[in-house]
Amino acid sequence: MKIPPVKGTRDFYPPQMAVHNFINDGWKRASIRNGFEEYDGPIFEYLKMYQIKSGDEIVDQLFNFKDRGDRHLAIRPEITPTLARMVNQQINALSKPIKWFSVPRLCRAERPQKGRLREFYQWNIDIIGIDDVLADAEIIFTTIDYLRQLGLKPADVKAKISSRKLLAALLCNIGIPEEKLDSLYPLLDKKAKLPADTFEELLKENVCDGAKVKTILDLMSVDSVEKISDIINLNQEAQAALDEIKHLFDLLAVMDIGEYCVFDMSIVRGLAYYTGVVFEVHDMVGDLRAIAGGGRYDNLLRDFGGPAISATGMGMGDCVLEILLRQRGLLKDGQLQTRKVEFFVAYVNDELLKNVLEITARLRQADISTSFSYKAQNLKKQLKQAAALNAEKCIILGDELEQGQIVIKDMSTGEQSCVDMGEFFKNL
RNA sequence: GUGAAUGUAGCUCAGUUGGUUAGAGCACCGGAUUGUGGAUCCGGGGGUCGGGGGUUCGAGUCCCCUCUUUCACCCCA
Numbered sequence: 001m002k003i004p005p006v007k008g009t010r011d012f013y014p015p016q017m018a019v020h021n022f023i024n025d026g027w028k029r030a031s032i033r034n035g036f037e038e039y040d041g042p043i044f045e046y047l048k049m050y051q052i053k054s055g056d057e058i059v060d061q062l063f064n065f066k067d068r069g070d071r072h073l074a075i076r077p078e079i080t081p082t083l084a085r086m087v088n089q090q091i092n093a094l095s096k097p098i099k100w101f102s103v104p105r106l107c108r109a110e111r112p113q114k115g116r117l118r119e120f121y122q123w124n125i126d127i128i129g130i131d132d133v134l135a136d137a138e139i140i141f142t143t144i145d146y147l148r149q150l151g152l153k154p155a156d157v158k159a160k161i162s163s164r165k166l167l168a169a170l171l172c173n174i175g176i177p178e179e180k181l182d183s184l185y186p187l188l189d190k191k192a193k194l195p196a197d198t199f200e201e202l203l204k205e206n207v208c209d210g211a212k213v214k215t216i217l218d219l220m221s222v223d224s225v226e227k228i229s230d231i232i233n234l235n236q237e238a239q240a241a242l243d244e245i246k247h248l249f250d251l252l253a254v255m256d257i258g259e260y261c262v263f264d265m266s267i268v269r270g271l272a273y274y275t276g277v278v279f280e281v282h283d284m285v286g287d288l289r290a291i292a293g294g295g296r297y298d299n300l301l302r303d304f305g306g307p308a309i310s311a312t313g314m315g316m317g318d319c320v321l322e323i324l325l326r327q328r329g330l331l332k333d334g335q336l337q338t339r340k341v342e343f344f345v346a347y348v349n350d351e352l353l354k355n356v357l358e359i360t361a362r363l364r365q366a367d368i369s370t371s372f373s374y375k376a377q378n379l380k381k382q383l384k385q386a387a388a389l390n391a392e393k394c395i396i397l398g399d400e401l402e403q404g405q406i407v408i409k410d411m412s413t414g415e416q417s418c419v420d421m422g423e424f425f426k427n428l
Numbered sequence: 429g430u431g432a433a434u435g436u437a438g439c440u441c442a443g444u445u446g447g448u449u450a451g452a453g454c455a456c457c458g459g460a461u462u463g464u465g466g467a468u469c470c471g472g473g474g475g476u477c478g479g480g481g482g483u484u485c486g487a488g489u490c491c492c493c494u495c496u497u498u499c500a501c502c503c504c505a
Contacts, residue, residue, distance in 0.1 A: 004478090004496070054505060060429085061503070078505045106505095111429080113499065122505095271505060289504085315505080348463055383465035391465095398463060411465070 008110075008118025018336035020121070023318050024103055027123040030146035031101035034138070036125055039100045041082035047072040049081045052303060053273060063109050079104040079124050080297075080313070081304065087128055088306030096129035099138075115289050115320040126313030128301070133244055136277040136296060137251040139314050143281060143292055144257045146316075151330050157291060159257075160264035161248070161279040164295070166241035167268065170228070173238045174215050176207065182272055189268035191220055220265050225249065248277060273297050277312065283324055291324060292316035337390055344386035344411075345372040346379060347397040355397055359406075359421075366428050386411060 005011060012020055031038070047064050064074040076082060079102055087098060107119050125142055127135040140159055147157055167188070168181055176184065187206055191199050203213050218231045225246050228234070234242060245263070252261045269278045276296030283291060294314030302308040325331035343363055345356045356372050363370040371389055373382045379396070386394050396407035400418055408424070409416035 007496075050505085057503090058505080061505090080505070108503095108505085110503070112497090113501095116504080269505095270503080273505090293505090346464085377462090379463050380465075385465085387465045394465085396463075407463090409464075414465085416464085 006118075008112040010117065010119065014338040015333065015336070018338045019322065019331065020318070022331070022336055023321060024121065026146060026150065027101075027103055027316075030142060030149065031123075031125060034099075034125075034142040034145060036099045036101035036142070039083070039086065039102050040104060041076075041079065041086060041102075043105065044073045044075050045082060045085075047074040049085065049304075050074055050077060053081055053300065054271075061109055063107050075107040076104065077106055077108045078315070079106070079122070080126075080300070080315075083124070083126060084301050084304040084306065087309075088301055088304055091301075091306055091309070097135070098126070098128040100128075101125045115317075115323055117319055121318040123316045123318075124313060126311060128311040129309055130312075131298070131310040133248040133277060134251065135310075136312050137248055137255065139294060139312050140252060140261065140279060141255050141257055143294070143314050143316065144260045147281070147291075148257070148260070150325065152324075152328065154259035156284055156328060157260065157281055157324075158284055159261045159279050159281050160267045161245070161261055161277065162263065162265050162267040163241055163245045163277050164268070164274045165276050166238065166245055167265065169235070169238035169241045170219060170232065171216070173235050174212055174232060175209075176212065180206075185268050185272070186270055188216075188220065188266065189270050191266040222265055223263065225263050245277070269293065269295060273300055273303070275299060279314075281316070283320075286324075286327060288320050288324060291320050339388070340390045341369045341371045342392050343368060343370040343395055344382075344389060344391035344393070345370065345395045345397065346382040346386065347372075347376055348379060348399075350376045352376070352397045352401065355401060359395060359397075362425060363428075368428070 010016065028038070047059065047062075050058050050062060058077075059074075062074050062077040064072060067073055082104075083100065083102070087094065102124050103121055104124065105119065106122055110116065110118060112118055123146075125139060127138060140161070144159060167185075168178075171181060171184065172178060184206060187199075187202055194202070200213065200217060203216060204210070207213050207216065215232060219228065222228055222231070225242060228242060232238075249258070249261065249263065252258055267278055267280050269280070274295045275298040278295035279293070280290040281292040282288075292314055294312070296310065296312040298310040299308070300311060322331065345360050347353065347356050353376065360370045360372050371386075371391070373385055383394065391411050393411060394409040396409060396416075398407065400407060401421075404421050405418050406421050406424060407416055407418050
């Protein structure tokens with residue numbers, strides 16, 4: 001009986017594994033050079049953990065099950081709750097700020113579509129304990145630092161940045177009641193996705209005031225922080241939020257990623273728990289879903305039973321990223337080697353197999369990758385196999401061995417020389 | 429969860445209005461007088477045509493159901 005792979009999962013054959021490692025290694029290097037430490041947690045947690053942050057509706061969006069002790073568990077759909085739990089558990093022992101990263105494998109029980117599978121990897125970086133846009137700037141910088149290092153230019157990707165705090169203050173400023181905000185956010189978040197007239201229609205239904213709708217529409221389409229004060233008179237709270245985001249853009253410019261960053265009021269993020277700066281990284285050419293998203297979530301640790309400590313972070317999945325890199329020609333099939341040995345030991349007859357094994361074992365003990373043929377096929381075959389393994393050099397064992405000599409052949413130049421075996425090992 | 433499209437060798441696809449033992453390229457394996465590689469040539473293995481049911485003398489081809497994949501919606505942590 002043939003069993004197919006599960007819907008929305010991927011098999012990583014060596015070439016795909018090479019791609020995965022390429023992405024994963026880049027994430028790790030970017031994290032480390034930006035001063036983050038790696039952590040990880042279990043791949044399943046109590047189901048309840050995910051309900052705290054996302055509500056009960058989340059349950060059928062994730063893989064959940066009961067263990068034999070009747071505990072309701074779920075495979076992690078995100079790692080932020082685990083991070084909150086881990087940090088809370090040792091909050092007094094951890095030196096601040098906490099700058100941690102992780103590349104968890106996550107599962108969500110959704111129907112797969114372009115750039116979204118049911119199992120994927122997501123790079124997460126978080127800074128906990130810094131209530132300053134400087135930390136948000138660090139998060140955005142690290143995100144862009146990685147993308148830029150891959151070869152993506154400002155014309156390819158942009159971080160669209162806004163602020164929940166600013167949005168809330170502005171909406172209150174124009175007279176939207178505070179209790180209405182939570183229902184308004186998901187609608188505003190859809191602005192880019194809906195046709196302009198549909199969006200306006202829905203906004204009218206929600207706000208029921210023509211003048212306010214007009215102001216909101218004007219606000220949502222501003223492309224720079226400066227223009228906001230042209231549209232409405234700012235109260236103190238809104239002014240403070242505005243100054244904060246201005247400051248953030250100053251910092252980003254100083255860090256030399258200004259070209260990659262734009263202010264965009266329509267970035268709202270669906271989730272309720274964001275409290276300050278929010279951002280999404282988007283592809284500027286195609287119509288891919290967001291490459292990365294993040295923001296400040298100052299209440300989350302408290303919601304998980306810890307102290308009120310501010311936090312800000314970012315998540316980037318591997319699916320959209322891979323599509324983007326392929327579209328831009330920054331990742332090509334066959335570009336990444338899956339096979340590579342330094343030495344391939346060839347031999348001309350079966351009596352020499354012992355010598356082959358001896359030499360191979362010695363090289364491997366010296367941490368030099370080495371392979372050989374399991375059959376003493378003709379030399380042509382063996383060199384062909386060596387080439388297929390991307391061997392740098394071949395050692396050829398033949399009659400010369402009687403004088404303690406081996407032939408070393410450089411596979412890229414084709415040059416070969418006869419050397420004394422003792423000398424060879426001495427010079428390794 | 430809703431809707432649409434798709435499914436023939438490992439991969440990319442041919443397959444005539446239903447008609448004999450279902451084909452190609454690439455890949456894989458093996459050979460071309462056994463001590464020199466990525467080429468070329470020759471040969472080989474491999475498919476219950478996604479699965480099940482139906483119509484028919486006869487189904488890869490037509491009908492129904494189901495599964496997969498893809499795309500969009502919902503959602504997007």
